Amino acid sequence: MASQLSFTPITDFSLPSEKFPKPPQRIPIFSHLPLNSCSGYHCFKNISSSIRLSVCHAVKEQEVIQSINSDSTQNSQIDPPACSKFVLVVGGTGGVGQLVVASLLTRNIRSCLLLRDPEKATTLFGKQDEEKLNVWKGDTRNPGDLDPSIFEGITHVICCTGTTAFPSRRWDGDNTPERVDWEGVRNLVSSLPSSLKRIVLVSSVGVTKFNELPWSVMNLFGVLKYKKMGEDFVRNSGLPFTIIRPGRLTDGPYTSYDLNTLLKATAGERRAVVVGQGDKLVGEVSRLVVAEACIQALDIEFTEGEVYEINSVQGEGPGSDPQKWRELFKAAQVQ
Ligand SMILES: NC(=O)c1ccc[n+]([C@@H]2O[C@H](COP(=O)([O-])OP(=O)(O)OC[C@H]3O[C@@H](n4cnc5c(N)ncnc54)[C@H](OP(=O)(O)O)[C@@H]3O)[C@@H](O)[C@H]2O)c1
Numbered sequence: 602m603a604s605q606l607s608f609t610p611i612t613d614f615s616l617p618s619e620k621f622p623k624p625p626q627r628i629p630i631f632s633h634l635p636l637n638s639c640s641g642y643h644c645f646k647n648i649s650s651s652i653r654l655s656v657c658h659a660v661k662e663q664e665v666i667q668s669i670n671s672d673s674t675q676n677s678q679i680d681p682p683a684c685s686k687f688v689l690v691v692g693g694t695g696g697v698g699q700l701v702v703a704s705l706l707t708r709n710i711r712s713c714l715l716l717r718d719p720e721k722a723t724t725l726f727g728k729q730d731e732e733k734l735n736v737w738k739g740d741t742r743n744p745g746d747l748d749p750s751i752f753e754g755i756t757h758v759i760c761c762t763g764t765t766a767f768p769s770r771r772w773d774g775d776n777t778p779e780r781v782d783w784e785g786v787r788n789l790v791s792s793l794p795s796s797l798k799r800i801v802l803v804s805s806v807g808v809t810k811f812n813e814l815p816w817s818v819m820n821l822f823g824v825l826k827y828k829k830m831g832e833d834f835v836r837n838s839g840l841p842f843t844i845i846r847p848g849r850l851t852d853g854p855y856t857s858y859d860l861n862t863l864l865k866a867t868a869g870e871r872r873a874v875v876v877g878q879g880d881k882l883v884g885e886v887s888r889l890v891v892a893e894a895c896i897q898a899l900d901i902e903f904t905e906g907e908v909y910e911i912n913s914v915q916g917e918g919p920g921s922d923p924q925k926w927r928e929l930f931k932a933a934q935v936q
Contacts (some may be wrong), residue, residue: 669749672824686899689713691741691789692762694721696853697803700892701759702726703864704921706734708896715739715751741785742776745794759895760789761803766824778824786831790838799905801895802835804828804846806910809880832908844908845891847879851913852887872918876933877910884912891917895924904930 628757688705692698693714705712706726714722714736724738739746741762764781765771786802794802807816811825820826835842852869871887890913898904900923909930919925 639807649803684708684710685824686756687711687713687754688754688757688759689715691715691758691760692803694718694725695761695763696850696888697847697891697895698759698761699725700853700866700889701895702734702763704892704896707864709733713737713751713755715741715747741789742780744788744792746790748750749792749794752792752794755794756798757899758789758793758797758800759803759899760786760800761891761895762786763803766819767822778822781827783827783834787834788838790835793838793840795839797840799841799843799899800835800838801843801845801898802832802893803895803907804832804844806846806848806880806882808832808846841905843904843906845894845898846882846908846910847891848882848884848886848912850888850891851885852889860882870915871913872920873914873916874918874929875912875914876929877912878908878933878936880910882910882912884914886911886913890918893921896928897921897923898930901927901930903934907934909933 609918625723625739642750661832673914690702690705690712691714693702694716702712702714703726706729711732712734714734715737717723717740719736720739722734726734737751739751741747762781762785764776765779766779790800805825805828807819808825808829810816811820811829816825832844851871852866859894864890869887872890874890876894889913894909894911898909907930919929
């Protein structure tokens with residue numbers, strides 16, 4: 602059954618005359634086709650009787666197990682396969698998003714992606730059982746792409762969408778900060794069921810100071826202003842939320858790699874994590890650390906309703922140890 606929509610009235614938000622003009626395309630990932638036997642395109646063509654798209658084989662179980670032992674996950678506590686979470690990742694092909702998805706897969710957490718180009722999931726995440734990962738085609742700028750059926754059963758959302766702060770090819774088709782960081786976030790949040798247990802939004806440091814130097818330079822095309830508007834919409838949505846504001850992102854994006862490469866990614870020397878509140882932090886943060894912070898925040902009850910800035914610096918970090926992350930988030934709140 603479709604989840605209930607909880608649209609918040611928005612004065613400047615023009616919905617299409619027909620709310621969901623096309624049925625949403627759910628594109629779960631088949632698990633029985635070898636990588637070299639098909640491109641994503643051919644998989645689409647060959648399975649015409651189904652709306653399901655195959656994402657081709659790229660990962661061997663043994664390699665995943667080895668990767669779990671890599672230094673990026675050395676302290677990890679892997680959830681049991683029967684985990685009750687069902688996490689929607691929006692922006693799962695991006696630098697942070699890829700790492701979030703790879704990490705959810707190694708933890709055996711059931712996940713779902715909303716992507717503009719589902720074939721990217723084929724390249725990045727390889728063969729996956731549809732019980733573990735499925736993919737919907739959608740653009741957050743289009744409310745019509747956000748059919749309630751996409752959100753059925755979703756318990757948690759991690760939103761790491763974004764575009765470049767300055768004009769670039771990534772703005773093609775009007776994919777600007779205003780459209781993605783404001784309208785896209787607004788559309789997504791407006792579509793989420795009220796039963797959601799948590800939405801984690803990746804925003805940015807500096808959003809509260811976009812009129813002040815040096816942030817005003819970064820904000821020349823409005824990226825910080827629009828991210829703040831997206832944040833405020835999340836905050837006022839009534840949904841349980843956590844906002845993560847990274848400093849300048851390092852490590853990655855690991856574009857054009859497959860899941861094995863993602864799982865072997867490490868934060869290099871920058872593993873020690875600094876968490877703050879009040880938009881005072883200035884610095885850099887590894888994308889791996891941001892991805893881990895998003896996943897950890899889902900389970901730490903006192904991060905609900907909170908906003909954190911996050912940096913990473915040289916030194917030993919918390920890895921995936923939930924207790925260490927609890928301490929980091931808690932320490933930020935009492936400062
Ligand atoms: N770069 C920095 O130094 C920095 C600093 C602070 C905060 N941030 C923020 O941190 C977050 C993660 O950054 P990142 O560099 O990892 O991101 P990224 O690589 O730019 O990835 C952005 C993701 O958003 C998706 N996306 C873009 N427009 C979309 C749309 N209209 N509908 C649906 N999905 C859309 C992209 O999908 P496609 O594959 O379809 O393009 C991609 O998956 C972003 O919000 C970014 O603004 C970045």
